């Protein structure tokens with residue numbers, strides 16, 4: 001049986017212009033490979049002709065089963081378009097989709113896109129393996145836990161939750177050999193030439209109301225052991241020459257043991273690699289005695305979800321730490337010569353213009369750079385259900401659920417376009433301050449590189465777009481699905497255009 005896993009064509013992340021083979025896909029591929037399946041992977045975003053190459057591959061190879069991965073809500077339409085295209089070319093293919101968004105919104109996704117036969121709800125390794133084995137044996141798929149589908153009468157069926165994999169050390173290393181690691185798009189250009197995103201744990205024990213990962217992993221945290229983390233990093237160094245990493249783990253240092261183990265291993269290996277970790281203010285304070293160790297082990301930056309400068313907001317979003325702790329954590333990181341990247345959330349219901357000014361002032365003083373996000377009710381999160389019930393969600397176009405677009409008004413600003421403008425304006429005000437411009441000449445090479453890249457490439461492009469209407473950057477090979485359908489004209493069934501999202 002031939003199985004093809006695809007990450008459908010996407011727009012590359014405009015804010016950092018980063019792209020990497022999805023760590024989740026590589027993990028699935030490695031698992032299936034170990035189980036002896038005939039598998040292939042297509043990271044369509046980096047193909048010269050993303051939709052065309054996908055179409056050619058399906059025509060040529062006619063895979064029996066195709067898996068489509070959708071890790072962000074903002075990518076769901078790309079996944080649906082791919083499913084429709086595949087089904088139109090080769091109707092016999094069985095399509096299974098997986099990832100956070102389809103897991104949370106299984107019924108809606110299946111009804112919205114009948115080309116998708118099954119959805120894998122939750123973690124994929126075991127469910128996908130059992131799914132493929134059951135298809136091979138022509139067995140009963142309704143007995144495979146973790147699957148959702150519509151039965152012959154159109155009723156929604158969910159086969160029930162599959163327990164999480166308890167020990168992540170039982171998983172093989174991600175199948176980097178299945179990805180095109182040398183492709184020029186693969187990297188994180190703001191961090192350095194040889195950047196990559198890696199993932200060593202799943203979930204988080206906290207429960208911030210807007211967080212889809214805590215919801216997806218049901219507030220559980222599981223991790224790979226430090227020795228295996230270091231082995232994987234060493235492999236990435238030796239075979240793929242990767243030396244700077246955004247570690248995508250939601251919260252790296254949930255336990256002190258994990259941090260101590262990581263520091264010890266990296267100090268022993270001396271791989272000379274650099275890391276950007278994600279954590280929380282309270283955990284940084286708890287682990288203040290480990291901060292020098294982190295730096296010596298190669299960590300250059302902590303990204304903290306500090307979110308806002310007002311305690312009532314932190315309480316409302318269940319952040320479970322205070323503004324005072326946020327301040328303390330930032331000062332500690334600075335003291336230990338670690339960069340502070342803060343992810344921040346604006347667009348709260350009660351927010352006023354004065355709040356936003358104070359917000360900029362507060363964070364502008366301490367953070368080296370920030371990820372400014374607009375609060376977004378990601379499907380599956382407690383915030384989503386609450387906001388839906390309150391009728392506050394005004395934009396249901398999931399493409400806009402990327403933290404860069406307002407989809408909910410505030411009490412003061414009802415117009416979403418105006419909020420988007422306010423957001424961009426804040427960004428501009430932040431990055432064009434003398435304090436930021438000085439960082440272009442910082443003695444810290446990573447900070448200097450980041451700011452040069454960000455200001456001269458990204459921020460400049462956005463500014464030209466706003467002032468002169470210049471096009472916003474997209475990767476050169478990007479093609480809208482609808483444009484592709486127009487280009488193919490009569491060679492594809494006309495109803496594809498009607499179904500296009």
Ligand code: B12
Nearest residue numbers: 011012013022023024067069072073098099120123124248
């Ligand atoms: C890698 C990554 C990226 C890469 C994307 C690479 C790619 N090829 O898609 C980059 C850096 C480009 C990126 C960008 C963005 N990202 Co991102 N990213 C991640 C990150 C760090 C890791 C994802 C991952 O691999 N996880 C580990 C694996 C094990 O989990 P998984 O992907 O869910 O896969 C499992 C299951 O879902 C399932 N599964 C998945 N696919 C499939 C397919 C099949 C067939 C089956 C059966 C099962 C299955 O099985 C897998 C293994 O168990 C996550 C954070 C995190 N820790 O998860 C955020 C995350 C996915 N990103 C997120 C977001 C919002 C974005 C952005 C939109 C903006 C932003 N603020 O970051 C941009 C996208 C814009 C763009 N146009 O690119 C959110 C998504 C939330 C949501 N529900 O929408 C996350 C969860 C982080 C967050 N909370 O902000 N991201």
Ligand code: SF4
Nearest residue numbers: 204206208211214250
């Ligand atoms: S601390 Fe971070 S990862 Fe954990 S629930 Fe909150 S936002 Fe999610």
